[in-house]
Amino acid sequence: MNPLPNTVPARTQSTADSTAAARPGSMLITGISELTTQDAEHRVLHGAAVLVEGDRIAWIGPAEQAPAAEAVHDLGGRAVLPGWVDSHTHLVFAGDRGAEFEARMAGEAYSAGGIGVTMETTRGADDAALAALVASRVQDAVDGGTTFLETKTGYGLSVEEEARHARIAAEAVDAVTFLGAHLVPPGADAAEYLDQVRGPMLEAVRPHVQWADVFCERGAFDAEASRRVLQDCAAAGLGLRVHGNQLGPGPGVRLAVELGAASVDHVNHLDDADVEALAGSWAGEGAGTVATCLPACDLSTRQPLAPARRLLDAGVEVALASNCNPGTSYTTSMSFCVSTAVLQMGLSLHEAVRAATVGGARALRVDDEVGSLEVGKRADLHVLDAPAAIHLAYRPGMPLTHAVWRAGRRAA
Ligand SMILES: N=CN[C@@H](CCC(=O)O)C(=O)O
Numbered sequence: 258m259n260p261l262p263n264t265v266p267a268r269t270q271s272t273a274d275s276t277a278a279a280r281p282g283s284m285l286i287t288g289i290s291e292l293t294t295q296d297a298e299h300r301v302l303h304g305a306a307v308l309v310e311g312d313r314i315a316w317i318g319p320a321e322q323a324p325a326a327e328a329v330h331d332l333g334g335r336a337v338l339p340g341w342v343d344s345h346t347h348l349v350f351a352g353d354r355g356a357e358f359e360a361r362m363a364g365e366a367y368s369a370g371g372i373g374v375t376m377e378t379t380r381g382a383d384d385a386a387l388a389a390l391v392a393s394r395v396q397d398a399v400d401g402g403t404t405f406l407e408t409k410t411g412y413g414l415s416v417e418e419e420a421r422h423a424r425i426a427a428e429a430v431d432a433v434t435f436l437g438a439h440l441v442p443p444g445a446d447a448a449e450y451l452d453q454v455r456g457p458m459l460e461a462v463r464p465h466v467q468w469a470d471v472f473c474e475r476g477a478f479d480a481e482a483s484r485r486v487l488q489d490c491a492a493a494g495l496g497l498r499v500h501g502n503q504l505g506p507g508p509g510v511r512l513a514v515e516l517g518a519a520s521v522d523h524v525n526h527l528d529d530a531d532v533e534a535l536a537g538s539w540a541g542e543g544a545g546t547v548a549t550c551l552p553a554c555d556l557s558t559r560q561p562l563a564p565a566r567r568l569l570d571a572g573v574e575v576a577l578a579s580n581c582n583p584g585t586s587y588t589t590s591m592s593f594c595v596s597t598a599v600l601q602m603g604l605s606l607h608e609a610v611r612a613a614t615v616g617g618a619r620a621l622r623v624d625d626e627v628g629s630l631e632v633g634k635r636a637d638l639h640v641l642d643a644p645a646a647i648h649l650a651y652r653p654g655m656p657l658t659h660a661v662w663r664a665g666r667r668a669a
């Protein structure tokens with residue numbers, strides 16, 4: 258762990274229970290004004306302390322009952338919450354599309370065709386350049402409190418390029434999604450391209466990815482093509498996710514539920530049957546399909562904000578994610594997504610934080626490991642330069658991330 262200016266050997270701090278021997282490498286975090294656990298009881302604790310041993314949370318409880326630790330880190334009265342789990346990004350790209358964005362702000366509509374522009378610039382970046390771009394975006398995300406990050410391929414759109422992007426992504430993030438079915442590349446034959454995605458491309462990316470996704474939307478892939486890709490990817494052992502119902506009503510949500518996808522993302526245009534299908538997926542035992550809302554993207558494309566309030570009220574698990582990509586959402590700021598969800602989407606602060614932590618973890622099916630602060634889980638902590646988490650929405654746009662621990666190590 259990096260030495261911290263205000264981490265000092267425990268003997269210079271007083272803890273009530275210092276009789277038991279401190280484990281080597283253990284660190285007690287004190288001075289927590291508010292601890293948002295996002296555990297099953299939704300506990301928000303005041304005056305709590307957290308013991309970290311190695312990469313795990315070993316103890317949480319009242320500071321005055323804290324066990325001995327080798328070092329104590331006093332936060333001086335700051336709020337702590339789980340690190341953000343960003344379950345939807347497209348970080349493997351070169352170039353930007355600022356001019357396209359500017360035209361959109363002047364009234365032009367978003368269309369999937371811009372993906373081809375990024376495909377061209379990304380193909381022109383060699384491995385070292387592309388890896389450096391991805392690494393700097395990952396560091397930006399971590400600096401903003403993100404401790405678990407998914408990213409997708411989807412700007413390669415050839416067997417060789419998709420495999421290269423998947424390999425580069427796998428070296429940089431926690432979970433990688435194959436999105437060969439992002440767009441039929443300009444000039445390609447749609448049927449031939451689909452065969453490639455389902456055959457050699459899937460085989461080439463397979464060693465590097467855990468998930469598969471399809472852009473199921475008018476102008477990209479229809480329901481039948483999407484189903485075929487997703488079924489082949491499932492047969493290859495990949496978990497499923499879907500880009501659905503972003504630009505208009507469509508079949509994406511119901512396809513995702515039908516195929517047992519872990520998430521369907523965007524969800525801007527939903528009818529009653531879509532909401533019922535999503536709610537139904539959570540009605541039985543086991544995990545259903547998470548509805549992932551992408552507010553930064555909705556603002557950047559001037560789509561109606563996804564109906565997160567309606568989904569929560571219907572019993573659907575909701576996630577918030579950044580969707581960082583050069584076309585529709587050039588930001589990794591999860592704090593921005595959380596504040597937007599509170600200020601404009603009708604969520605309480607607690608609901609928004611849950612969606613950006615537990616919700617993302619459930620969307621990636623890693624909620625037994627990350628997304629909440631509980632004994633035994635990975636020590637992923639986001640410390641705010643504020644006394645309470647409500648400041649995320651109360652002071653939108655302010656740089657509130659004070660410190661980040663990822664797997665027990667100081668990451669920012
Ligand atoms: N909607 C599909 N894919 C991206 C946008 C990709 C692009 O325009 O470059 C998204 O999630 O918004």
Ligand SMILES: [Zn+2]
Nearest residue numbers: 345347500580
């Ligand atoms: Zn996306």
